[in-house]
Amino acid sequence: MTHVLVVHHDPDMADQQSDWLRAAGYVVEQCAGPQYGACPVLRGEACYATGHSDVMVYDVWATGDTDSEKELIERLREVHPEVPIVLTAPGIEFDWVETDGTHGVVALEGALSAAMLRQAVVKALASVGRTPD
Numbered sequence: 001m002t003h004v005l006v007v008h009h010d011p012d013m014a015d016q017q018s019d020w021l022r023a024a025g026y027v028v029e030q031c032a033g034p035q036y037g038a039c040p041v042l043r044g045e046a047c048y049a050t051g052h053s054d055v056m057v058y059d060v061w062a063t064g065d066t067d068s069e070k071e072l073i074e075r076l077r078e079v080h081p082e083v084p085i086v087l088t089a090p091g092i093e094f095d096w097v098e099t100d101g102t103h104g105v106v107a108l109e110g111a112l113s114a115a116m117l118r119q120a121v122v123k124a125l126a127s128v129g130r131t132p133d
Helices: 011-023 066-079 114-127
Strands: 003-007 027-031 055-059 085-089 106-109
Touching: 003 011, 011 027, 011 055, 011 114, 055 066, 055 114, 066 085, 085 114, 106 114
Parallel strands: 003 027, 003 055, 055 085, 085 106
Antiparallel strands: none
């Protein structure tokens, strides 16, 4: 089974996204993000939860500010290059988001739906040569 880590600062949104993914057959874990606890990735260390996931769904507001988000996404891609990231950004686009290369993510901007999130997860998995199981 495909494991998804949902990182979101809003517990209600994290629950909703997790429910959408579980309904599609994914195994889902949640993390509230670095504004609620120490993040090993910001120290340049591996993250246990990320390392045991096949894909991450990451809320762009999880650290509380966009400058920190850019740094965290870059570090996540460097520390865990094998784990693709779906970066959700409701309501706003950021000029620093990379969709290709070393720091590339699958960007999902605007209001989300279950279908959009599921499609983005499939696209992220495909970017590293995987399919959902």
